[in-house]
Amino acid sequence: MSCGRFFFLCDSIMSVKHLSVDYDKVNEGGSFSPGDILSGRVTVVTTKETKVQSFLVRAKGKAEVAWCEQQGQSTVAHSDKKKYFYFEHIILQDKNKGDGSEIISSGRNVYPFTFVIPDTDMPSSYEGKWGKIVYSLRAHLTQSVWLVHKTKTEFPFLTKSEFPFASKSEMIIIGLKEQQCVSRVSFFGFEKVTMNVTSEKMGVKQGEAIGVTVEVRNNSARLVIPKFYLVEKQTFAARSKRTVHTNELLFGEGESVPAQTSQTMTKVLSIPPHLSPTFFNCCMMKLEHRLKVCLDAPLLRDPEVKLPLVILLGSPKPQRQKPKRSIWFRKLPA
Structure with missing residues (x-):
């Protein structure tokens, strides 16, 4: 990589000082259920005008399991995933296939978003020994193929089913x-x-x-x-x-x-x-x-x-929002 490109990347990285995604609570317990409106905002702070290729926020609900078993001399991995919903809201998107024509102004910029959670039977948030059910918001800010900023926050989700174990009995x-x-x-x-x-x-x-x-x-x-x-x-x-x-x-x-x-x-x-x-x-x-x-x-x-x-399920208690992940960047190829 040439020195010019290296300094350009360093300058681009330093221009984005903060990236976060937050949501608004819809009840005292801080949890969401099927049919609720999930609203919030993505906040980005830059030190100068910054060109971007794309800037978007995603809402996702999924379950995933993974574990390993010893079979003779071999270790066998088992895994599976299920997606309950996936929504994407584009905040900024350049029109010329990656030329970085969109601009984020210098300073603090706030972009609102709204999603409607599907009104279908979905399990509550859960984390077990070999699997978890997670509902999350993710923001992606892409400046170039080498430089992507990401942040994530999870939100608690509760099923509407009073008896999520006995629907057929x-x-x-x-x-x-x-x-x-x-x-x-x-x-x-x-x-x-x-x-x-x-x-x-x-x-x-x-x-x-x-x-x-x-x-x-x-x-x-x-x-x-x-x-x-x-x-x-x-x-x-x-x-x-x-x-x-x-x-x-x-x-x-x-x-x-x-x-x-x-x-x-x-x-x-x-x-x-x-x-x-x-x-x-x-x-x-x-x-x-x-x-x-x-x-x-x-x-x-x-x-x-x-x-x-x-x-x-008892009376929902106010839940603490999990800490957001810090923004991170894709590593440059060796």
């Missing part, structure tokens, strides 16, 4: 308010431990509490202690392949049950308000929950039971 919706019961009998040699677990309902909102009753009949020679867990199951699919990731959150312990005694106890469990709700309305990932109660005892394997649990 009315029985699941009816069962959300009903009690859930399960029993487990464990034998250790000639000894026996019986555990009955009952939750007051299957559906509970973020931030709410649920009562769980445990009856333990301990006919063994060991002391046992009930422990309560919330199990999160993330399932990811890429074409015909699937993988699962689970997390366990310890809620706490119940009262100890000595040998040769019986005891009934009720534990009130509070669902964390930040916990992602259960969902099935994404073709590449789903999120399920279970309530697990196990008996902590000096055994080879702790007896446990699991109850279905559906986490429902």
